[in-house]
Amino acid sequence: MNRKFWSIGLLAAVMLISAGCGQKPGAAPDNTPEQVTPAPGGQTGQGNEDPTSGAGGASTGNEVTKPETKTESIKSYYTDPDVMELVEGTANISYKEDQDKYEAAYQTLQKSDNPDMIPLWEKIEMKSLKFDNGTITIDVHVPDEANLGAGGEAFAIDAIKKTFFQFDEVKSIQLLVDGQQAESLMGHVDLEYPMTR
Template sequence: MNKKIWSVGLLAAVMLVGAGCGEKPGAAPDDTPGQVTPAPDDQTGQGNGGVSNGSGGGNETTTPDVKTESIKAYYTDPELMELVEGTADISYKEANEKYEAAYKALQKSDNAEMIPLWEKIELNSVKFENGALTIDVTVPDEANLGAGGESFAVHAIKKTFFQFDEVKSLQLLVDGQQAESLMGHVDLENPMTR
């Protein structure tokens, strides 16, 4: 409620300043500090001072819209015998957040038959640039899954991230460095490709 009152008050102030300044020929130049002037094609007189007027479905914030997407995420069975495909709903605002959300989906499962392989592997950072996704992780000793589990974990992360068409390569870093293996059992490609 307070946010709406402040938004209405701020909008009214901007309108008054914009209307007062916009009608005086020969007024102060555009670079005067604190002055809000309307854009030449602005019919509302509100100017373009960076204040959202709330039009557009009642959305009064200037933050990007939250996107929700259902993705495939990969786990293992309770006996660690096979890779199991599941689905997860992720939410994000920016593109980089999509990959963080997908990674977090690999770390948890609500289904007792789908055991997360990445649950104890900490995410340090995610970077996506020109089709190349780089994921930096820390692998604590308690995350070691043995040879079979490590193989499933590598396949799980590849299948999860290569479902996104824009991801052409995946580079896994361990504590900021390229590693020959995630847990010491399975060789890693540097980078992994489709």
């Protein structure tokens, strides 16, 4: 009789332990990396051990997930070695924020690995670039050695327009020279304010 009670007690203990273990997976559903359960001591267990995150290690809500790097293939424009025509090429850009996308697109105009595609913006320094409400404002500095003549200047303006207007959200471009609206980029072709599609 004593053996029977021990068997029932042991069976009941095993059932309780199994039932308790069976409840754990349902407590935290899979595929929810956003939910972070604090561990003892205020740590989240997710590697967020930033001592500046708030008093006592508590989250301040500033721990927004960092944007992933995006890669995109875009069209970029150059000229031929004789500066006789505008040549379309492709370039891969990587960026995290939209602002970075436009800066990366500008940088494609400054370099080329193909000897038959000469960059028209190679020597033109971008001082700043801002995108706001459909308008890209680019402030550049044009040194004397960047002067391409009338034909090259016209191609350079066409290249920047075609490169940026491939993005649907870009409606206009304001091209400034040393922070000012200049009559022309290199002294040959009149600039429009703003340049539109």
